Amino acid sequence: MHSTLEVSMKLKKKLEEDGQGERHALYHVLPEFLNAELMESGCQNIYRFNERERFSFFKQFVDFKGKSVLDIGCNTGYFMFSVLDEGANQITGYEGKTSCVNFIMQAKPYCSHPEKIHVLNEYYDFSNAGGTYDVCLLLNVLHHLGDDFGDDEINKDEAKKKIIEHLRFMSHNVDTLIFQMGYNWKGEHDKCLFADGTKQEMIEFLQLNLAESWEFVVIGIAERSAEGIRYCTPSENNIQRDDELREFLNRPIFILKSKKFNTTNK
Structure with missing residues (x-):
């Protein structure tokens, strides 16, 4: 087996190559156990957007210790x-892009407990859960419904209804949901x-339609500080759309x- 540093260098190069012209390339980042190897060697590591801050x-x-976790649209893991x-x-991940799954499978043998990582090269079926989980990460997936996955014949209004339907369905199979979605359907x-594409509109849309299925534990809003980006609870200072942060950082995080959820089903 190659050293972890050799694998880190190889996978760093792969991410850089695969990311050229790839519309989801900003989500292609190295896991921290590989980043650590690069930093120790003095090599510039792969870090984009705000994965650490999120x-x-x-x-x-959310306490992840001892939990079963589902990651829908896990990208490079x-x-x-x-x-x-x-x-x-x-940890179970679903990812439709084969190159991302291949990346995870190459990195997996070098993590602390590879036997705990399972990844499927397919899109998650929101009509057939296939199991129950303590925690689910559903990050920036559902606004691609009708594009990357699902019925490509639906229109925007039907997509909004289907997003709510999927989230209600998930409440029977997941105890805690970490959710984020974009403002633009199919990313267009x-x-x-x-x-108006505002945070308040998204928050009210979800709160109104999910009140019977989910308790809103906390909402995270990105703020820029001297140290960088941090997520804080909604306030008068951060609830307004800040176009200087651009699209991604204007997306709230919902926990x-x-x-x-019925624990007897586990």
Whole structure:
């Protein structure tokens, strides 16, 4: 077996190559156990967007130790490997892109407990859960419904209804949901899901439609500080859309507790 540093260098190069022209390339980041090897060697590591900042927020409100975790749209597995480092017992990822799954499978043998990581090269079927989980990460997936997955014949209004339907369905199979979604259906700027594309519209849309299924434990809003990006609870200072942060950082994080989950089904 190659050294962890050799694998880190190889996978860093692979991410850089695969990311050229790839619309989801900003989510392609190395897991921290590989980043650590690069940093020790003095090599510039792969780190984009705000994966660390988001995960730091998750950890404030969710205890992953001993938990079964589902990651829908796991990309290159950054959060799968991160929850493993936090003591998760079993982690299952679904990812439709083969190159991302191949990346996870190459990195997996070098993590602390590879036997706890399971990844499927397919899109998650929201009509057939296939098991129950303590925690689910569903990050920036559902606004691609009708594009990357699902019925490509639906329109925008039907997609909004289907998003709510999927989230209600998940409440029967997941105890805690960490959720984030984009404003633009299929990622297209001329297909905004909300009239003004504001955080408040998204929050009200989800709270109104999910009140019977989910308790809203906390909402995280990105703020820029002298140290970088951090996620805070909503306030007068951060609830307004900040176009200087661009699209991704204007997306709230929702941590939800199911009102329908039955532990006897586990």
